[in-house]
Amino acid sequence: MVPPARTRNEKAAFGTGPEQETFSLWPRHRLPGLTRRELLIAGMAISSVPLWGHFAALAAESLTAAAPAAKAMSFSEIAPGVYVHTGRHELQSADNRGDMSNAGFIVGDDAVAVIDTLGSAQVGADMRAAIKAITDKPIRYVINTHMHPDHVFGNIAFRDDKPEFVAHHKMARGLSARAETYLNNTKAALGEAAFEGTEIVLPTLPVQDKLTLDLGGRELVLEAQPAAHTDNDLIVTDAKTGTMFLGDLLFSEHIPTLDGSLRGWLTVIDKLESSPPARVVPGHGPASMEIPAALADEKRYWQTVAGDVRKLIAEGKTLSDATKTAGQSERGKWEMFDQYHVRNVTAAFAELEWE
Amino acid sequence: MLSKIASCFTVRRIAGVATALMLAMPVAAIANDDDDPWPDLQKSVFGDRQIVEGDGVVTIEAPERAEDPAVVPITISVPATVQGPLRSMSLIIDKNPAPIAAKFDFGPAAGSGGERRMTTRVRVDTYTFIRAIVETEDGKLHMAKAFVKASGGCSAPAPKDADGANADIGKMMVRSYEPEQAHAALRDGVVMIKHPNNSGLQIDQVSRGYVPAWFIRDIEVKRGDELIFNADLGISISTNPNLRFTYSNDPDGNNAVQVTAIDSARTTFTGASANRALAN
Numbered sequence: 001m002v003p004p005a006r007t008r009n010e011k012a013a014f015g016t017g018p019e020q021e022t023f024s025l026w027p028r029h030r031l032p033g034l035t036r037r038e039l040l041i042a043g044m045a046i047s048s049v050p051l052w053g054h055f056a057a058l059a060a061e062s063l064t065a066a067a068p069a070a071k072a073m074s075f076s077e078i079a080p081g082v083y084v085h086t087g088r089h090e091l092q093s094a095d096n097r098g099d100m101s102n103a104g105f106i107v108g109d110d111a112v113a114v115i116d117t118l119g120s121a122q123v124g125a126d127m128r129a130a131i132k133a134i135t136d137k138p139i140r141y142v143i144n145t146h147m148h149p150d151h152v153f154g155n156i157a158f159r160d161d162k163p164e165f166v167a168h169h170k171m172a173r174g175l176s177a178r179a180e181t182y183l184n185n186t187k188a189a190l191g192e193a194a195f196e197g198t199e200i201v202l203p204t205l206p207v208q209d210k211l212t213l214d215l216g217g218r219e220l221v222l223e224a225q226p227a228a229h230t231d232n233d234l235i236v237t238d239a240k241t242g243t244m245f246l247g248d249l250l251f252s253e254h255i256p257t258l259d260g261s262l263r264g265w266l267t268v269i270d271k272l273e274s275s276p277p278a279r280v281v282p283g284h285g286p287a288s289m290e291i292p293a294a295l296a297d298e299k300r301y302w303q304t305v306a307g308d309v310r311k312l313i314a315e316g317k318t319l320s321d322a323t324k325t326a327g328q329s330e331r332g333k334w335e336m337f338d339q340y341h342v343r344n345v346t347a348a349f350a351e352l353e354w355e
Numbered sequence: 356m357l358s359k360i361a362s363c364f365t366v367r368r369i370a371g372v373a374t375a376l377m378l379a380m381p382v383a384a385i386a387n388d389d390d391d392p393w394p395d396l397q398k399s400v401f402g403d404r405q406i407v408e409g410d411g412v413v414t415i416e417a418p419e420r421a422e423d424p425a426v427v428p429i430t431i432s433v434p435a436t437v438q439g440p441l442r443s444m445s446l447i448i449d450k451n452p453a454p455i456a457a458k459f460d461f462g463p464a465a466g467s468g469g470e471r472r473m474t475t476r477v478r479v480d481t482y483t484f485i486r487a488i489v490e491t492e493d494g495k496l497h498m499a500k501a502f503v504k505a506s507g508g509c510s511a512p513a514p515k516d517a518d519g520a521n522a523d524i525g526k527m528m529v530r531s532y533e534p535e536q537a538h539a540a541l542r543d544g545v546v547m548i549k550h551p552n553n554s555g556l557q558i559d560q561v562s563r564g565y566v567p568a569w570f571i572r573d574i575e576v577k578r579g580d581e582l583i584f585n586a587d588l589g590i591s592i593s594t595n596p597n598l599r600f601t602y603s604n605d606p607d608g609n610n611a612v613q614v615t616a617i618d619s620a621r622t623t624f625t626g627a628s629a630n631r632a633l634a635n
Binding site: 170173174177179180181185227230231258259260261264316318319320323342343346347350353354 | 423532
């Protein structure tokens, strides 16, 4: 996904930040009857009330106290030797610590390959611990499906395993150009505590077009894609089980986000439909899905956005007009619609107006 | 520990946001902050000239919250009730690193009646006022402003499809739209130029240096031999500069638009609309 605009992060930073010391004597327990999530929402909902700082600070205290993960990160085995963890459909926050995308790993006879590492050093470490609880085989490859922070910021947790960090050949350039922004925004959104230890680890093994990795009796085929979700999407296929990790080329439930090329993305969707694997793993959504059902919502969304935007362009309408009307029929069909839809329309318009 | 988060932002910024969020005060209150850059800006750009605000001569439309701070659509309008030609129009983004985003000097083909409009897309670096100042025929200055919540637009990184974006720098699309009524005073034109318009504030982490500023600096737009406007543009204009404007409609003549653009590397790009303007 595209990292959230910093405007929201500033709000978050304020909500958990400056009031902290003033209210540090408040009791370090939850408000009765409220979950952490409800507390957080409550903190936001009353943000226009002058006293909200008290509640926000209280919520922050509670979050901080509960933050270190008490139980192991959960992975489901969607096919023999193929494990997937599903993150929450949320913006980065102190509460989710950057665990808001899908990540997985595949175990061969000799070695393990990790596919995406979630969005902070700490959730990356949790992921590593969960892998070590399942297998003691060495982690030889850490593959990133694209450059976005929620998929790569956990890389650092695997550095001591001395794996090859594998990605699309354009990923290093894309992530490097955005490093400053990504780090600052993530730090602001997660908070100092949940961000601690997070560093960018760039790929060591670039995939030009196609690369096969051998895990021992198990081959992974890595294919670099043309610009779609980003300009550095990589598809990872486990040949043994026909499981394809699509990264953010596939969103389900969570609205897709455009940071590459809408036309390119629709082309990739067509290609996937024409030769479907046994199962696919989305970057955001359930652990395992099947084509064509998996792609139906995403395809409809992008076709709707593209159709509406093209019509408005043909009518001589402006970008501003488009942000108010294009794709509004998709509202209610996706989580995170309000956070990302207008950005998507803006990106789509800026691309399609050159047709 | 959590209070360290504040170090990401200036204390003043936090204070401004806090004020707006907590007390839900009208945004105008923020304009009175002691770090309001406008008084100094006004002096340096317009000297001691009086600027009238809110007299209905000019309006500015901007999103309250910029979903993509690197591409914020702005429309400046002068209603039909304002008679006579306009001399110039300035677009100023108070808290951007280079606040003067654009200045348009109008020529005879800009038209002298009807609702005149200029639409473009800008980068917005932080919560800020964006102002339009129009100079009417009598030499008076008129202003409208809008508050935009955005962050990081000027340092927003490279284009989404980096190779695609660099494939055809200088490519231009110029269009003239047929007005709904053939004898309308004004019609719409649009100029689009493929150009990274690097702000000079984006950091390349590989070289640990800034990507050099490289942007479209001057655009001249004509109808035949007559000037519609000449634009001086700054680094606040978004990647692939886009200007949508009204100009004088000649029901019997040729309304084709010719464009000459020059970037900061002194490369010149030219383009023109089709002679037969595109149908609506």
